[in-house]
Amino acid sequence: MKEFSTKEKEDKNSMTSNNSNSSSSNAIFPIIAGATAITAILAYIYREDPIFEQVKLKQKLNRAPGVVPFLGDLVFSIMNRHRIHDRISEMFEITNNEPFVLKFPFFEAPLVFVNDPKVVEHVLKTKFGVYEKGPFFRNRASDVLGHGIFNSDGQHWKDQRKIAANIFNVKNFKEFVSDVFTNEMKNFSVVLSVYAKSGEIFDLQELFFRFTLDSFTKIGFGIDLNSMTATSRVPFAVAFDSVQTKVFLRFLTPLWQTQEALFGAKKHTDNIKIIRDFGLDIIKRKRQGEVPEGNNDLLSLLLKVPDENGNPPSDELLVDYVMNFLIAGRDTTAQALSWTFYLLHTNPNVFIELQKEIGAVLDGAAPTYDQIKNAMPYANAVFHESLRLYPSVPLEIKQANTDDTLPDGTFIPNGATVSWSPYAMGRTEAIWGPTAKEFKPERWLQMERQPSPFDYPVFNAGPRVCLGKNMAELEGVFVMVEVARQFRIEVVNTDQVTYANSLTLPMINGLRVRCFPSSDKREK
Numbered sequence: 001m002k003e004f005s006t007k008e009k010e011d012k013n014s015m016t017s018n019n020s021n022s023s024s025s026n027a028i029f030p031i032i033a034g035a036t037a038i039t040a041i042l043a044y045i046y047r048e049d050p051i052f053e054q055v056k057l058k059q060k061l062n063r064a065p066g067v068v069p070f071l072g073d074l075v076f077s078i079m080n081r082h083r084i085h086d087r088i089s090e091m092f093e094i095t096n097n098e099p100f101v102l103k104f105p106f107f108e109a110p111l112v113f114v115n116d117p118k119v120v121e122h123v124l125k126t127k128f129g130v131y132e133k134g135p136f137f138r139n140r141a142s143d144v145l146g147h148g149i150f151n152s153d154g155q156h157w158k159d160q161r162k163i164a165a166n167i168f169n170v171k172n173f174k175e176f177v178s179d180v181f182t183n184e185m186k187n188f189s190v191v192l193s194v195y196a197k198s199g200e201i202f203d204l205q206e207l208f209f210r211f212t213l214d215s216f217t218k219i220g221f222g223i224d225l226n227s228m229t230a231t232s233r234v235p236f237a238v239a240f241d242s243v244q245t246k247v248f249l250r251f252l253t254p255l256w257q258t259q260e261a262l263f264g265a266k267k268h269t270d271n272i273k274i275i276r277d278f279g280l281d282i283i284k285r286k287r288q289g290e291v292p293e294g295n296n297d298l299l300s301l302l303l304k305v306p307d308e309n310g311n312p313p314s315d316e317l318l319v320d321y322v323m324n325f326l327i328a329g330r331d332t333t334a335q336a337l338s339w340t341f342y343l344l345h346t347n348p349n350v351f352i353e354l355q356k357e358i359g360a361v362l363d364g365a366a367p368t369y370d371q372i373k374n375a376m377p378y379a380n381a382v383f384h385e386s387l388r389l390y391p392s393v394p395l396e397i398k399q400a401n402t403d404d405t406l407p408d409g410t411f412i413p414n415g416a417t418v419s420w421s422p423y424a425m426g427r428t429e430a431i432w433g434p435t436a437k438e439f440k441p442e443r444w445l446q447m448e449r450q451p452s453p454f455d456y457p458v459f460n461a462g463p464r465v466c467l468g469k470n471m472a473e474l475e476g477v478f479v480m481v482e483v484a485r486q487f488r489i490e491v492v493n494t495d496q497v498t499y500a501n502s503l504t505l506p507m508i509n510g511l512r513v514r515c516f517p518s519s520d521k522r523e524k
């Protein structure tokens with residue numbers, strides 16, 4: 001017979017002695033019964049909608065499988081957290097590209113997902129004034145993006161965009177931007193040559209992040225960061241990645257504020273401090289004259305963007321501006337390059353075609369701006385095709401500021417959000433034909449007309465189209481061509497390559513590779 005342990009004996013004794021308190025435990029019974037009854041009634045009332053949803057859809061839309069009364073799509077989101085973009089893509093296969101809705105308990109707005117270029121055009125262009133970033137996005141992203149361009153609407157957004165647009169003109173590009181890429185590429189090639197010599201496995205995604213960070217701080221803020229040769233990851237970069245994951249998960253987490261208040265978000269707060277200090281340091285260096293006055297860099301321009309009351313920007317506001325441009329300038333292009341080299345590895349025939357074009361056009365030298373823009377159609381097609389399958393901004397969301405009806409007849413009440421997934425749209429046969437899911441750069445060379453920015457909303461479209469599109473295309477194709485011209489990249493962790501939860505599309509485990517000089521016999 002089993003002996004009671006001391007602890008069990010104590011528990012048993014206390015159970016016996018607690019018999020005298022049985023009247024109080026009897027009192028608990030009606031409370032539990034009452035709470036159960038109230039829960040059952042609420043579950044019945046809200047069998048269609050999760051509780052406390054403030055904005056109500058007036059029309060039934062497709063729902064994801066597994067909707068639970070009371071909890072809505074919470075189970076859907078938890079089960080698919082690690083593969084949310086693929087799940088959204090699968091949902092549109094189930095609904096035949098009709099909209100579907102996700103609802104979460106305690107969320108203020110239902111999330112309506114669409115997959116039709118005509119609807120995307122309606123939201124981004126035709127009804128631009130109706131669909132804003134809005135409070136739904138801002139509440140979740142403010143501690144990271146502040147009052148920066150990604151997080152602003154109205155006049156304050158317009159001011160930032162108008163002034164920053166000056167840096168992205170063609171003259172500046174030809175004279176300054178391509179020089180920066182050429183110089184930074186020399187450092188990058190040195191680092192790759194060292195790895196090629198040693199045969200060591202390394203994370204290529206991390207090096208792309210360093211390349212885009214160094215290039216962008218030089219182009220945007222006139223500052224040499226030299227992170228390419230650092231021995232460990234720049235703390236700013238580690239913190240930056242972590243805060244973006246946190247913000248993304250807030251879009252899928254009911255009661256995220258309560259959760260953070262109860263369980264704390266110290267790591268997140270610490271990370272925000274690291275990235276803001278990094279931004280403040282850039283501003284300090286600028287104010288101390290480290291960057292010559294009169295230099296038409298982005299920070300000099302942003303110093304002219306007033307705050308929402310028309311006053312000159314404070315340092316805190318300047319940090320917001322800087323952070324938003326760093327996310328835009330560093331992450332997106334580095335991720336696009338990482339997915340491109342993953343796809344080149346898994347599609348060796350494409351790599352061979354790319355090398356043929358490089359050999360024919362470049363004759364052993366680095367490409368010029370004009371060669372990239374006008375003489376390398378296949379290289380440009382490879383970059384665009386990679387972005388089609390792995391768009392750096394995989395999910396978009398806008399919030400209606402008044403009632404509206406979409407072109408497909410879906411009624412959107414004031415306050416509801418409309419989302420589309422460039423990731424899902426890139427894999428949609430109704431847009432790209434039966435080979436939608438395949439990596440086929442040649443499709444871009446065979447099309448009678450190029451897709452509209454609403455068919456391919458990878459760079460957004462309408463008045464908020466990506467300001468850095470030309471820069472990203474130049475940088476992305478230039479770096480891809482230069483790496484492919486000098487090296488052959490072999491991915492060693494293909495089984496582990498997948499995306500992380502983030503506002504953008506980083507690889508969760510990085511891109512572990514070996515590299516070889518392109519003339520190396522081992523490549524044959």
Ligand code: HEM
Pocket residue numbers: 149150161325328329330332333336387391392393396457458459460463464465466467468469471472476
């Ligand atoms: C492959 C690279 C890139 C991709 C796929 C990309 C994509 C996008 C997308 C989808 C948006 C809209 C985001 C939103 O809804 O708020 C956007 C906005 C923006 N992008 Fe890019 N981007 C890339 C590179 C860059 C670069 C290198 C810059 C340079 C700084 C840049 C600057 C911006 C800015 C400033 C905005 C905000 C525009 C506005 O709200 O008016 N992007 N980009």
